[in-house]
Amino acid sequence: MRRLLHTYTSSMMSTPVPFSDISTLPLLYKLRKLTPQAAPAHPPSAPHNAKIALVRHDITQLRVSAIVNAANSSLLGGGGVDGAIHRAAGPDLVKECRTLDGCDTGDAKITSAYDLPCDKVVHAVGPVYHSDKPERSEQLLRGCYRKSLELAVGNGCKSIAFSAISTGIYGYPSDDAAEAAISEVRNFLDEGHGEGLEAVVFCNFLEKDERAYQEYLPMYFPPAEETAMKPASEETASEMKGTGGESAPETLADKLPDAPITVPSEEGLPDAKKVKLDEADDMPAASPRKVTVEDVPDEELKPKV
Numbered sequence: 001m002r003r004l005l006h007t008y009t010s011s012m013m014s015t016p017v018p019f020s021d022i023s024t025l026p027l028l029y030k031l032r033k034l035t036p037q038a039a040p041a042h043p044p045s046a047p048h049n050a051k052i053a054l055v056r057h058d059i060t061q062l063r064v065s066a067i068v069n070a071a072n073s074s075l076l077g078g079g080g081v082d083g084a085i086h087r088a089a090g091p092d093l094v095k096e097c098r099t100l101d102g103c104d105t106g107d108a109k110i111t112s113a114y115d116l117p118c119d120k121v122v123h124a125v126g127p128v129y130h131s132d133k134p135e136r137s138e139q140l141l142r143g144c145y146r147k148s149l150e151l152a153v154g155n156g157c158k159s160i161a162f163s164a165i166s167t168g169i170y171g172y173p174s175d176d177a178a179e180a181a182i183s184e185v186r187n188f189l190d191e192g193h194g195e196g197l198e199a200v201v202f203c204n205f206l207e208k209d210e211r212a213y214q215e216y217l218p219m220y221f222p223p224a225e226e227t228a229m230k231p232a233s234e235e236t237a238s239e240m241k242g243t244g245g246e247s248a249p250e251t252l253a254d255k256l257p258d259a260p261i262t263v264p265s266e267e268g269l270p271d272a273k274k275v276k277l278d279e280a281d282d283m284p285a286a287s288p289r290k291v292t293v294e295d296v297p298d299e300e301l302k303p304k305v
């Protein structure tokens, strides 16, 4: 499928981004945004790879069937991506959320999306990360991805975009969270549950999370096309054009979406995200705190050219 890649400038950050503008794995391998691993954990699958996409963007701007919110167990809104989603959806979202009676950690519920460009919002409640019980944290995080995918398929969604659940205020290490997320999606697809899904997008906001996905995607979704394994010198621009009419890789790379340059503000919403109601909350939090613009290294604040 041909991908039309826009150059996103800060003034376009409020323009909804359709899935067709987001790079899927075959293109990311061609652009060498992903590096094949010597010993991947799973065999290559071209059909899977065509569905998996990675983008660094404000998830509230993605025009996909469903976006996945990193919610808290009250489902009544909070900080981080939860706050951004509630702000962009408008007040009707919290009204519907009030009817849902909260949600357990490791589980998810689905609502309409109101003023958002997507059709549905899946509210997944990730675990607060506890370094003394990493297996339990992983089990709960995997549960979020599994249940979100089931809800998306069950509601006829063709595309779903995940935020990096638990990697913000809840303190889950980016690498471990990315591996659990990618592995759970791979299992779901391998089990044949994703037939109705055309796209699964991993949407990150910070570079640390994007880097983690760049590291682990090749382990679970290795390249299926031979050209992706060739050294750069062997791959010609004409080979690239032959893949669907795109321009040369250097040009395409330049046109990939710019990284966000700020963390969305959280004015008007409760500052503390988390009221934890389930058994996972007995454990002490691993210094959860809100990500602020001060956490972003200087070089990340510079728009990419």
Ligand code: ADP
Pocket: 057, 058, 059, 060, 070, 071, 079, 080, 081, 082, 084, 126, 163, 164, 165, 166, 167, 168, 169, 170, 171, 172, 203, 204, 205, 206, 209, 264, 273, 291
């Ligand atoms: P949690 O409490 O589950 O950690 P957070 O909202 O604090 O939830 O963070 C989850 C992830 O969402 C983090 O990786 C954070 O960088 C990211 N994030 C924050 N705002 C946005 C946004 N507007 N779009 C996409 N991702 C976002």
